[in-house]
Amino acid sequence: MNQPRTATKRRRPWAGHVLGFALGGFFDGILLHQILQWHHLLSAIDGDDLRFQVAADGYFHALMYGVAAVGLWMLWTSERGAGRASGRLLLAAILIGFGIWHAVDAVLSHWLLGIHRIRMDSPHPLVWDLLWLGLFGLTPLILGGLIGWKSDGGQPPSSRSSNSAGATATLMVIGAGALGIWPLRGGEFTTVLFAPGLGERHVMRALAEVDAELVWADPGGGLAVVRLGKEQQGWSLYGKGAILVTGSGLPAGCFNSLKGGPVTI
Secondary structure (H helix, E strand, O other): OOOHHHHHHHHHHHHHHHHHHHHHHHHHHHHHHOOOOOOOOOOOOOOOOHHHHHHHHHHHHHHHHHHHHHHHHHHHHHOOOOOOOHHHHHHHHHHHHHHHHHHHHHHHHHOOOOOOOOOOOHHHHHHHHHHHHHHHHHHHHHHHHHHHHHOOOOOOOOHHHHHHHHHHHHHHHHHHHHHHHOOOOOOEEEEEEEOOOOHHHHHHHHHHHOOEEEEEOOOOOOOEEEEOOOOOHHHHHHHHHHEEEEEEEEOHHHHHHHHOOOOOO
């Protein structure tokens, strides 16, 4: 009888680590790729092809969503065993996983593979890399270690605290993942990526049906930046062939320097 309980007990911190890792990826993708737009996942590879960059970011979010689903499954299966983990231990594990993501991203993506840097436009990219690693990599790792160490005092864990922490983690993951694919309503512009092969006529007709004002489009029409009215729902474009609809904070003039130039209708 001790074997299953030991296995589920060992699985709990790993569930938190996996969830924290996924949250770190969502945090990076949503804040740096979409809101601040300091870089894309593959900014150092064909950085002028905006369609390619948006698609790569979308696949990255899908991967992180899959990682989060694995973490949630691990958490759910561990909760079925007796003696549930405390909320503090789960929080510690999530913080550690969050820090691990940023450490792995810095070493692998920034320095070994070189597919992007924190600030692609900075003359001193290493400074930004180290600053980001310190704030969102090392700091969560240290905090998670301290919280976990203080919580491991032999006291019986609270199942209510565990349930609350698990529910909070689930909502954070689902909410973060949804932000990666849901149109952001606060910005002036919306970026729309259509499925390949639809053609420029189909794209323009789809935008006209929702009364979207075209700001910029690539020469093939597959990627467009539009301005939606207050009453318009960007998610309706998914039913018209769009595979990604997201917010964009770039002013219209910033798209003039992209390959192909602006397209007007």
